[in-house]
Amino acid sequence: MLRINGNTNMVVTLIGYRATGKSTVGRLLASRLGWEFVDTDEQIVNVAGKSIAEIFRDDGEQDFRELERRQLQQELSRERVVISSGGGAILSPQTRRLMQESGPVVWLTAKVETIVQRLNEDSASTGSRPSLTGRGLVEEVESVLQTRFPLYSEAASFQIETDAQTAEQIVDEIMSHLGVENGGAA
Template sequence: MPVITLIGYRGSGKSSVAAPLAERLGFDWIDADDEIERVAGKSITEIFAEEGEPRFRQIEREVMQSLLGRDKLIIAAGGGAILNIETRKEMREAGPVIWLKASVAALEQRITEDVTTSSRRPALTSSASQREEIQNLLDQREPLYREAATSTVETDSKTVSQIVDEIMTSLDSTD
């Protein structure tokens, strides 16, 4: 049985969609960022502050490698997990990779409304504003999301239930 990996920028809906999707499929699910924090014994913000982004990306790579080797699992991957070429390759080998895509405006609104974001997620650029950071990182990452994805689901103005339904339809069409 495959692993289904949900990819996309922070705030695209990966963690919100993973549990109901797993329930529909009878799979387990895991938030890769939660697993990184469990393995490291500290928050992602602390990893960045104390050890830097390269160390975080190393832990992220190890966690993703481990998770992608499992069966019947939905992975809500971190927004930057696709930065590693081997991780992108392994995601596709493990099973469907669903890119949850959202507009800059929707991402900014969701990130702003998520009370855990500032405490768990560091700023990744020195951009003047959150919107600029989102746009800059999307410009860098969208080609990688596109490369890794086996299907794309637009999440703007959709409920979690609608997104899950759309993913189920895309999974049925790939059988």
């Protein structure tokens, strides 16, 4: 049985701004660990039957954040799962606490320029996500990152920069932090 720092039943939660690699890295990490992968944004879209942008437009950010909090609470109660959380999941103090109690919280970071480039290259993501500030993309990313930085920092067990690394390299680094030998599940 696989143990991470002596614990066999836990959750690994990935946090960070959108386009930092949470979903891509999360899928690969879960595969290597032999665990399940959950993308909470995908789960919310499935449950609501509409995109996140539509939820923001029709129901408001507060309702979306409540859906996000409930979805994360449900997923964090499970075992042996890697969770890709939404970029704003750390806004709730209760959710930050639950993440930390459930297992390691990995903060994936990238420079503003990298995030903007990735978002511009992924039109499907940009179209399904709401503007959080009504500003241009660069200004929005800078503003939101500045606001969320202390919350990501508070929630994180450790931080990994994703700018110049492949998903495989990032997963290798996460597994090293977790005390798991590369190669995956036992």
